[in-house]
Ligand code: SF4
């Protein structure tokens with residue numbers, strides 16, 4: 001029946017259903033990534049961020065939510081300069097995280 | 113933490129509710145959607161429990177819906193409310209009880225605004241005097257009708273003819289409670305239990321033998337949201353909020369929902385029909401819905417009032433499964449009988465949602 005309105009699509013993330021394989025594997029390689037507090041220092045210092053939308057904070061969040069498409073787009077804009085690693089208050093090696101993610105990405109994407 | 117410390121912290125979440133002598137103001141929504149609920153608030157408090165609840169035929173809407181829909185400025189709502197206060201003052205009362213959460217929030221917001229900006233109160237006093245030559249005192253206590261039922265929950269339990277218990281199994285019924293955003297999210301100290309632990313409805317459910325369900329979206333909005341519903345283009349968003357709540361409560365298999373605000377039972381009831389028609393999804397057993405009741409309807413059932421006198425036939429979701437579980441007798445042949453057995457028009461049945 002047409003009521004003239006419908007349910008709006010939900011933006012909720014069901015953590016029981018999303019694919020966390022990439023995040024789990026990255027955390028295995030470097031457990032430090034689990035200590036991210038989402039402060040955004042990495043994104044604030046990133047030269048690429050201002051014009052490309054790259055943000056390590058968002059990459060980590062997208063990985064935790066299984067949003068692979070967002071990760072791929074952001075990773076392709078990183079210059080691997082390492083500035084983000086220098087400012088992270090939790091001492092996370094963000095540059096290594098990005099490199100590991102790029103290495104693993106293709107394999108995991110096939111499983112998605 | 114030591115016990116006394118806990119008691120002290122919890123006492124901050126309590127609200128002083130005088131036991132007697134209230135001036136009652138009705139809800140414009142409830143008079144249309146659930147008229148029997150307002151009637152039974154008076155029957156329970158006045159006739160069954162012997163309290164003094166005064167009502168003036170001269171009172172009007174509080175203007176809350178129009179204010180929250182941005183169609184009138186707050187000063188207009190303030191003058192309407194000032195007139196209600198004047199009626200209360202003229203009748204010799206100091207405690208005001210409202211039948212609607214929107215009104216309750218509106219009254220609370222106005223009283224708080226006047227406390228912060230006394231010059232505004234002075235202006236409204238002047239406007240009211242010019243408009244209708246009335247003067248008023250600000251109520252000493254402001255309560256919502258559910259606060260009183262909560263206060264009297266023990267007395268109701270003593271008189272209970274039925275309990276929120278499955279007659280067959282002896283297990284407590286699983287009840288979802290929905291507080292209504294304007295009850296304690298705006299002014300936490302005005303609600304029993306504050307914004308964090310509002311227990312006005314869960315206290316009733318506990319006292320009458322039921323089990324309250326704590327589900328993830330328990331404190332989420334019912335979906336009304338004023339402009340979300342009143343503007344048709346936003347209506348899908350209104351329904352999506354209700355849908356989110358139902359998806360979240362579904363795994364707990366609730367037997368009923370008890371609600372605080374006039375809008376909440378309406379949306380939690382009627383959207384079940386729309387969701388069923390659009391998505392083919394129902395949330396009760398075997399294609400039925402989950403009955404969404406007002407607290408007076410629940411209290412009335414516990415006290416043994418006839419379900420059709422309580423107006424349960426005007427709900428979209430049929431109450432029969434709940435009545436059967438509680439062991440409340442009802443006559444299906446009289447479901448659509450109105451006052452003095454005048455036949456109400458029998459509604460058509462939905463395509464998907466089973467209603468009886
Ligand atoms: S390594 Fe990449 S993400 Fe980090 S600051 Fe440099 S460009 Fe930005």
Ligand code: SF4
Nearest residue numbers: 036037039040042088
């Ligand atoms: S700087 Fe470090 S802790 Fe802060 S968001 Fe970036 S990775 Fe996380």
